[in-house]
Amino acid sequence: MKTLLLSVVCTLIGLNLCNAKTRLKDCEAYLKNDTLVIRNSQVEQKWLWNKGNIELLSFKNENTSSALSWKKENLFALGGSGFTKNVAFEIDRNRGDIFLPDHLAVYIENQHGNVFSKRILRIFPDVATISCDYYLKYEHLKTGFEEEQHKADGTEKHQKKHKKLQKSHAFAVGFDSKHWQIKTVNFKDATDIHDNLVYETTSIPYRSSEKRQGNLLIGEDLVGQSCFFLLKEAPNTASQIAYPGFDFEVSQGGVRVPFSGFPLQGRGDEWIKGYTITMGLAENQAGCLLALRQYLKASINYDPKQYEMVMMNTWGDRGQDGKISEAFILRELEEAEALGISHFQIDDGWQQGLSANSVHRSGRLWDAWTPENWMPNKERFPNGLTKVIKSAKKKGIRLGLWFHPSNENDYATWETDAEILINLNKETGIDYFKIDGVEIPTKEAAINLERFFEKVKKETNGDVFFNLDLTAGTRGGYFSYRPYGNLFLENRYTDWGNYYPFRTLRNVWTLALYFPPELLQVEFLNKWRNAGKYPADDLFAPGNYDFNYLFAIAMVGQPLAWFEATGLPAEAGSVAETISKYREVQADFHSGSILPIGDEPSGRSWTGFQSITEDGGYFLIFRENSSRSAAEIQTYLPAEQQVSLHKIMGDGSGEELILKVTSDQRLRFQLPAENTFVLYRYTKVD
Template structure:
């Protein structure tokens, strides 16, 4: 991204290069923009001369230019106006509280019919809307299997690779689909496209997903293991996504895993669904609530937060692996707090529901409240507020619905102050009414201070409040 502001006229422009992150772009020239005395150039189209085709157009990296006037915040608002039109979110299709059991590191060892049915029961009790069978539901064994001998190459040598495993699911997926419908939960699948010879089997991959949509009505697929080492691989991968989208009338949602390798990312191939952002596990002590919050907070200024799947984990697992005096360990936060971190994104329940203790299901009240508001929250322009999270700040998010109303989610991390002036995106000098709908807030009215600050109050450390706000 490039932002350019004229301090005389108070006008500016932004240029968004629609490409993967710089370090994985194809034919990367070493930078993305060239600027000199008022001249701005986007460089690096992602194409080499050898990538051109005699009878087929080859798509390079595109760019979007936008204009704005006034303060710096208006540049990000203008950018967001554009980004929200790349994929129009449909509540019945794109809103999800999705549970995927891979986060408890059982891998494919527990995936089977009985386990899935029990997970659905637990998920319904918690309030999830989608349940995703990750790697292990299929007949083929992947290289991520808990058992040896799996592979993700030459997948189509095994024509039954993407059929339900007959040993684990002797009745096919029908009982899982039926149970999901009874409980109001959509069934979703993990899928790893064949990457042989620059994704040459893209059409077979597409037909497999179209078949699941037509047979079972499954329309949400986690797309994992993608590798786009060259332009042909990228072209074929897009053909795969386009064919599935077209033949399902754009009803399919792709959870695009961007955790490794040369893939799409924040600004490329992002019109097909949402972004599976990161893998975090208590098993390896790389799940810390404040770092998850910080990642979303930092990105949300530049990428719509509602485009991300953001994880919350079973905080009762692996307690002994975190130092006893670690004040930032997951055990020191309520389960409600962990879920609240994800609310302005698409919540990802990254655990086995059957492994949760009874107290975890008390969060079903918060999840129910969230589902009553998530569509309106995500319909707004979401931006970070307060300070960058580091475990001891006042921080959060604001969803700007229109000129008069929206939502604010504020967190008091492990901070000594029970009151704090938090910088928001509200207009200075206006009076605003705040009404709490979740968490630990109270009704109050306040005037917006300089730099958009509002004084919030939360009595306890590691607590949060979700408010609706109305500008008088």
């Protein structure tokens, strides 16, 4: 990352240079005596320097009474390779680039026998978190765990277990109290086979350690008023490289994060990056969730001009590439304009090389492609993409294309693939690319795929935006590739009878507690297709919902019109007014911290979302197939707060309402019928 201001560089000979405070906006860091301090207007961490083998001493929230002291525990320990010496120490004012916004970074490089470690502690302005990137340089790595088989003991069972060799961890904090409640959250992608995407486990640790799976750990002090979280910015458990079988080891003594993301064999003098660990602090779980949300948005360059979209992709009608042609796309663009669509993406089939998903038997390509394969198909687009681009531009619609990087030999041709997209962008002005078919089985594949993304972003000055498919394969999950674009969440099809609107709502609702839903593409389908694929008495079949309601489910994310517009009946045109109203407030709605409220969607619940800004926000409320005409829903507003509600769209009563929050933080909402919704903008009333 380019550093525009002079770095403060400290060596073993001159650590006194870092006594001076290095500042960037509200962030500052310095080393004084034997204490390393990193802070901003929200939080402060103090570390025992310990000759460079740092140990966390305290973590304080500057705006609440939350403060935690920690037992001494080396942040990093490698069994069999003790700490040798500190090699380098540096504090940088890092000005933003196309990947990260402005932030302050503390670099610590140490030697542990024959292994070298580099930690980068990052703090972003006005966010209550501090992140730790870590890198290793080695020939052979012994991470402290190995698999062994149980010996025969007469019980006739055979299983694997992890044997702890010596104390070893990539990140650790030591508890200074026995009384903690620990929640871990495990996420699922590969949504073609998973439809329950969030799993929570809660317990109170005891003396013996427990091994937990999940990207997120939330620890609540049962004595004081403090709550912290650890976010492991890695693929989901099934997709991590060199995964030891768990993500966190928890006991009364503290939390350790085992090594993962590192192959046994190193790359000589080349640094290998592990998975970033981000730590946040608040006074309760609600505060932790808000801090997590703020970090996930503030640590990327969320530009509404790039991120906000109502995209159409015709693949959802299961025509595959059978209809893809210049004439078909031009007709689709006409209908898309009438609906108010902002982005149109041509999925698999625009290219000369036909994939294995083609309706044509000649389609066989999947793992290996050539540049010639990625020319516009000569038969389907005899004029190239010229007419399509001209039509889209005239209509104010931004175009996107489908792309499958060659994953053969661990993305060995990543540079060639990057050049394909760079040239497409330069020649056509197309900025949006759906990335599909990804498989990341090895560290080499992970490194090369990241090189592919970074080269494209750098050489297009950040103009290219990726829609990253999460539906199948061994992929990056929810947290690995956030700087590159948004996430294509799921494929659901009426053809297969597996599209149920309440289940889509449920998936987004459960994810939204921990992940910004505005970073997800959320589909809505043509409800009139394939009615016969659903039982006549199926209460939750898509045909039982208003089309505007289906669109409203997607509004909390980036709506994805997963159908052919030319296949819609005339009555579907009524959604255009809803889309128009939504696009007027979309960026503002997504600018808040969006969290789920109400009951978990079940098809019969009162449920919804609250978008929280400093002085107001939005409520998106759904009455599913519930007999209750009103419901009191718990919110994130203060007790007894008066709020003014202005209806943006939907079925709620009254254009303007004044409501008062109850003592247990609830508001009463009314909707006139089953399967209706309303979107309100609210402001706090003094």
